[in-house]
Amino acid sequence: MSVMPNQKAFAVGSKAPTLENGVLRVYSMRFCPFAQRSLLVLAHKNIPHEVVNINLKSKPEWFLQKNPLGKVPVLEQDDKIVYESLICCDYLDQVYPQNKLTPEDPYRQAQDKMLVEHFSQMMTDFYKVRQGPPAEMPAGLEKFRKQMFRFETEIQKRGDYFGGDKVQMIDLMIWPWFERMLVMEKMLSQAILSDGSLPKLMAWTTRMSECLAVKQCRRPVEQHLEFFKTSKMGVPNYDIGLEE
Ligand SMILES: N[C@@H](CCC(=O)N[C@@H](CS)C(=O)NCC(=O)O)C(=O)O
Structure with missing residues (x-):
């Protein structure tokens, strides 16, 4: 397609x-x-x-x-x-x-947009931690986990997905960063999401991983890691995994 x-x-x-x-x-x-x-x-x-x-x-x-x-x-x-x-x-x-993908109810639309705003702020903080001095990483991650509880509580109220019983715009808008968080866990050998404190959110990431659109748009972990490495060195390789 x-x-x-x-x-x-x-x-x-x-x-x-x-x-x-x-x-x-x-x-x-x-x-x-x-x-x-x-x-x-x-x-x-x-x-x-x-x-x-x-x-x-x-x-x-x-x-x-x-x-x-x-x-x-x-x-x-x-x-x-x-x-x-x-x-x-x-x-x-x-x-x-x-x-x-967008809910009919204007209030629900507003709630979803507010959630995306919270998410964007949280990810800005997360990237600062990731880019910052290693010594500040544990405190930064702790703060990040606390912010994550908003999403754990929210999905408890909403159902299998943030969209309720099916994938909606809100799920797709936040997913790309979850794909990367799971990669970061591997890279840092540190539980960010999967330390057991966010069970509903973890179940959502598993469900989302099985969604066809997510599978079609995903990059392999090794490619994410390589991209992160080359970006950090200031020479991002945009063509990782492509033929010479
Ligand atoms: N607010 C923009 C952010 C997009 C964005 O920052 N994209 C990055 C790549 S991940 C980019 O194009 N960066 C180039 C630049 O900022 O010069 C959006 O939601 O589309």
């Missing part, structure tokens, strides 16, 4: 690939959690699309013309351009009505 998802990243000086009439394209980066949000929605709704990967350290001029913020994801179709992951995902859910 998706074309070119494993194409090497386009860099500065490259020629913009031609976009055929009517084709929906997503500009992505293979390890970007924000771009993964859009890819998850596309997969869940079975929307035909093609993927163009961007080298974010050396962005093509033509990419910056599409999104002056210089970030992925970006959607493009004919003369339409949409960027910012949450806006892209809402747009896709409105334009492609199959497998609707």
Whole structure:
């Protein structure tokens, strides 16, 4: 369904690939959690699309013309351009009505958006811990775990998924960071999620891992680890796992 998802990243000086009439394209980066949000929605709704990967350290001029913020994801179709992951995902859910992901109830929609805000704040803190001095890691992780209880309590109230009895937008919007947390646990040899204190959330991660869209958009653990390593060295390898 998706074309070119494993194409090497386009860099500065490259020629913009031609976009055929009517084709929906997503500009992505293979390890970007924000771009993964859009890819998850596309997969869940079975929307035909093609993927163009961007080298974010050396962005093509033509990419910056599409999104002056210089970030992925970006959607493009004919003369339409949409960027910012949450806006892209809402747009896709409105334009492609199959497998609707947004709840009908406006209050529920507001609650879900607030939860995404809490999540974004928590992940900003988490990345600071990950990037910071190793000595500060235990205290930082403890704070992170405390914030995680909000999600444990929330899923207890909601059901099998944050969306209730089925995967909804809220589940897909937060999933990419859970994929990475599970990788971080391996990397740090430290329980972040799976120390037993967040049983409902852990059960949700297992359920989500079995979801088809999640399987289709996942990167292998070794690739995440390699990407993290190369990023930390300041030379992110966007093409890990692709043929030379
Ligand atoms: N708020 C944006 C964040 C997207 C974002 O930060 N993407 C990163 C890659 S993971 C990016 O494109 N970074 C390039 C840059 O900031 O120059 C969204 O939700 O789409």
